[in-house]
Amino acid sequence: MSTVLAQQWISVDGFLAGTKGEADVFAAVGDFSASEAHNTALLKDIDEVLLGRRSYETFAAFWPAADDEPMAxxxxxxxxxxxxxTLSSASWGAHAAPRVVPDAVAHIRSQRPTDTRTILWGSVSVMRTLLAAGEIDELELFVAPIALxxxxPLLAAGGAPLSxxxxxxxxxxxxxxxxxxxVA
Structure with a gap:
């Protein structure tokens, strides 16, 4: 059976970004070497990276040309x-193009009978949709030393508690x- 791991950077008071999407959470981290080492080891067992459109655009602007980065x-x-x-296709520089799917829940459910291990990076709306549908198995939080x-917030206001x-x-x-x- 497949598994889905959602990974998020977060402030100590539970925010993923500032009120205007600011990246203060990342700015509060002076040394990313431990997270890079962790993800380098973790990615050996990952079969797919799942991204929402905005996270995809940010990642695609950086990673295809980031040859000097440890995880590149x-x-x-x-x-x-x-x-x-909104996208019908996506590119990843000189590397294999990502597949585009309109429905994150249907995509994950179609993989459940397989042994696929998926990591979801960023993509708050996709994460929240998958959590609401019960399709996230693990949640890994990197808590930065900042209160925003x-x-x-990690979860949308008014949503059900997450055990x-x-x-x-x-x-x-x-x-x-x-x-x-x-995720219980």
Missing amino acids: HQVNALPKTVCST GSGT LRLQDSETWPGGVLRLRYT
């Missing part, structure tokens, strides 16, 4: 799927915490 070869080599109702006070069971955790340089949960 793995990120560029992995098959990618973009969930979008307001912004884009989680802690699998493991680590403290990384600069006060970053990695928390890995099973």
Whole structure:
């Protein structure tokens, strides 16, 4: 059976970004070496990267030409799927083009009988849609040492509570915490 891991950077007060989408969470992290080492090891067991349209556009503008980045070869080599109702095609520089699907839930459900391991990066709306449908198995949070006070929360306001069971955790340089949960 397939598994879906959603990975998010988050502030200590539960925000993914500032009120205007600012990347203050990332700016608060002075050393990404632990997350890069973690993801380099993790990506060896990943079969697909899942992205929403906005995350895809950000990633596609960076990773295809990021040859000096530790994870670039793995990120560029992995098959990618973009969930979008506005794109009909997607490119990834000189690498294999991502597949575009209009429905994230249908896509994940079609893979459930297989042994596919999918990682969802960023893509807040896709993550929330998959969580609401019960299609995220694990949630990994990288907690940056910053409190934003307001912004884009992990979960949409008014949604159902999300029950989680802690699998493991680590403290990384600069006060970053990695928390890995099973979605109950």
